[in-house]
Structure formats: C-alpha cells, structure tokens
Amino acid sequence: MQAVGQKPLALYPGCSLLSTGAAYLASVRETLHLLGLAVKDLTDWNCCGASSAHFVDPELAVLLPARNLAIAEAMGADVLTACAACHHRMVQAEHDLSTSDTMARAAMEAGVAYRGGVRVRHLLSVLDETDLPGRIRRPLKGLRVACYYGCLLVRIPRSGGIDDPENPGIMERVLGACGAEVADWQGRTWCCGASLAATAPEVAGDLVQRVLVQAHRAGADCIATACPLCQLNLDLLQGAAATRAGFERLLPVVFFTQLTALALGASPRRLGFEQHLVEVRPMMAALAG
Template identity: 65%
Template structure:
C-alpha cells in the first residue's frame, strides 16, 4: 500500500443522509473549523450494512470493495464516520490485501482495487488534529459518557481504531474540547442494533442497561459514533424511562456535534433540533442557549 497521504473523501454511507444527518452536518462543520479539506466520495454505494453481510458473503465483499476502488480511482483516502461503514470498509480492505483469490473474485465483477486506499475514522483524525488549541467554546462542566457500540473497535486486525476492550480515543477527543468525560462500563455494550425492530423487548433491555449505567455515573449526555446506536437510544428512551423509572432523559448526540460546538460552530447548523430527546440541555450546559450553568 502506498504510504503517501492523499486527500480525504468522506464516505457518508446511507444513515448520514437520513436518520443520522446531524452526524454528516457536524462532521463537515468540525472539519471546516479545523481547516481540513474534505469532499464526499463520488458515486459511492451502500457498504452492505447488516443485510448483505447476513445474506450473501460475496455481495458483502463486493459492495465495500467497489467504494474502495472508487476512492483509489479518484486519488483519495476514505474518511468514515458511521461505525458500521468503517467496519465493513476496513474489513474489505484487509481481506483483499491478504487474499489474491478474493482480489480475483472482485475483478471478475469489474472491480479493480490494488489496495492503495487508507480507511480512516473521523475520531482518529480528530485525535491528531490538535483540538485543544482550536477550542473556542469549551465544553467545561458537560459530563459526557462516550459510547462506541460494538463495531468500531472490534476489528483489531482489519482496522479497529483502538483497544477493543478499553477504547479511549473518543475520551481524548472530548477532553481536548474541555468536556468532563465520565468513567463508565457501558462504552462498548451492544444496544441491540436491528433487534430493536425484530425483538424490541430484547433490544430495549440492552438499551436500558446502557442508559442505567449512564444515569449511575451522572452523565449529562451520551456521545455516539454509530448512527444506529444513536437512533436506538434516542428513539426508545422515552419508553425505557417510563418502564425503568428514570427521572430524566439523556440526550444522545454524535461526538462531532460536540466537537463542532467546541470549535465555535453555529449550533443551528448541527442538527440539534432533529433529536427526539431534547438536546437543548447540552447547549445550555455550554452557554449556547439561555439557562446555561456557568
């Protein structure tokens, strides 16, 4: 693989254009504030998500392989935000780099990939961006629980971004923004993912455990990097709170909404109005709206 760093192209994936649009908005606002140029990958397709990987192993490789080939042809490296997209793209890159037979199989479908693309998650980019010196609106006093979910860190050989058992990159990023990052045990617990539709009682039980742990440590909000995790915890929280007797609701925001806030972005451009659980307490905590704590 070519060690030379190339321009970055954001691979948004499907969720960032729908339920997770606030993630996409805040990634662009964060990078704009840091002066990091990034465009979006042209002509990208779905990474396969859960469906392809459950139904057809060949298709599960071809879909991300096509995106890797597109990036290679466009002379860019891929920047990911969605945890699942990163997982599938990184696994495909690793598989193709270590198997000539798989490489030949994708070539038979018209996909020419030579392994010359780096797949980087936005968290690792921000971890190396010198955030602390660029902060204009410190998140001082905001108690944040960092939630990775299952997929982002659990591919160590194929592109996991951190220690799969005790990740800390999101904590470093948010501490650089001035946040009070809480220590908790649920950072890599499963939210139930697609079981929220197929087996809602099972999934809500898993989500309830995550929320209970966040309440236990006194978090003001949960920061997420997976659009499905964020949606599940946001969408189902009211029902869970009623069942479990939680006295308050916890905003579940994307990590880049917090970094963009800290870097001085206009909160109206970050999609806070799209959350089901009111995110205004997060803004109030950093004195973006009336009622701040300091």
C-alpha cells in the same frame, strides 16, 4: 493540514447520514470546515452493505465496499468514514481483499478494479491527531459526557478497530481536548441491539436500557456516539426504557461531532439538534451554566 506524502482524504458519508443520521453528516462537515480540512466526498459512492450484506452472503459483504475502495484508489485518496458500521465494513473488506485471492478475484470478475493500498480512516482517529486544544473557541466546560463506542468501531477482528476493543480512550481524548468532562463508566462498548430495534424491539430495548442505566449512574449530562444506529436506538427507544427503569430524566444522545463542532465555534442551529427525539435543551443548559 495535510502532511507531505500523505494521500488526501475522501469522505464516505454512508446511507444513514443522508437520512436518520443527517445531524451526524451536518456536524461532520461543520467540524471539518472549522478545522480547515478540505475533504472531498467520495465520488458516486454506494452502500457498504452494513449488516444486511453479510447476513445473506459473505461475498456481497466485500463486493459492495470494494467498489467504494476502487473509487478511492482512482481518486488517489484514502477513505474518511464517520459511521461506525461503514467504517467496520470498509476496513473488513479492505482486509479480505488484500488477504484472500478468492475475494480479490471475485471483485475483479464483478467489474471492480481495486489493486489495494487504500487506507480507511475514521474521523475520530483524524481528530485525535489534530491539534484540537489550540483551536477550541468555546470549551465544553461543565458538560459531563458519557462517550459511547458501541461495537463496530473498536471491534474489528484481524484488522483491529480504531482503539483498544476492551478499554478505548480515543473519544475521551477528543472530547476532553474540547474541554468536556468525560465520565468513567461501564457500558462504553456494550451493544445497542443494532437492527434488532426493528425486528426484535423487546430485545433491543433491553440492551438500550442496560447502557442507559450505566450512563445515568455515571452522572452524565449526555451520551456521545459515533454511530447513526447507536444514536437512533438510544434516542428512539429511550422513552420506553426510561419508563420501565423509572429514570427521572432523559439523557440526550448526541453525535460526538456535534460536540466538537460546538467547541470549535459552530452555531448550534447548524448541527441538527432539532432532529433529536430526546430534547437536548438540558444539555445545552449544562453547557451554558
């Protein structure tokens, strides 16, 4: 699959994909496998710092991802991300390291030998460039999907996100190629509340409800995300939000890779659907019907 002159990709799973987002990692691996994309894991990777590093210190927010970039450089690889937050932090750090001498020096002094030139690519971008329609074995017919981008994938100031920050279409293209019907809806790039779900649950709950109202209005069968925290918040806080808003049904919140893997012919049992708090059975029924 790899074009001539292009570096191989090394997968950076990120911490959440080993825990609350395990279904994301399982379905990412399944998708890559079914596409015949041989992707190694980034060796001995560490946490990207997520929102906590830049909460306390601007340099820590660059140094943590810098070590991963240096590892990729040593492997002669570009980085493949799935988690939206990891993607954001890695792209931001690469940008800061290559444009700020202070940051580059700080990394060097902290023992990170990164010279530059590593590209950070999100799986959505890779799939967007892959010939998906030719490889679909089980089209997602009858499934109406609300593609949810949230914040971090599309809004990376200076370096740019994976698509237009106000009106992205990359997830719609990928899932559309898998045969799904993609909903046109407001709320695609709204915030889910991120870590405020733990620290200010009433505030995050309100943001989650705002997104869900729009997805319901669009008549979606499910919401697809590319972020473990968006998925967790929309899944975990949905019950309370539904009670407050008086929704008649709950909306399954899936990782977009669970849908791509299904379309590529994976068994649902390998995709971690049992980890979802909101039951995915109605979605599966829509898919079968």
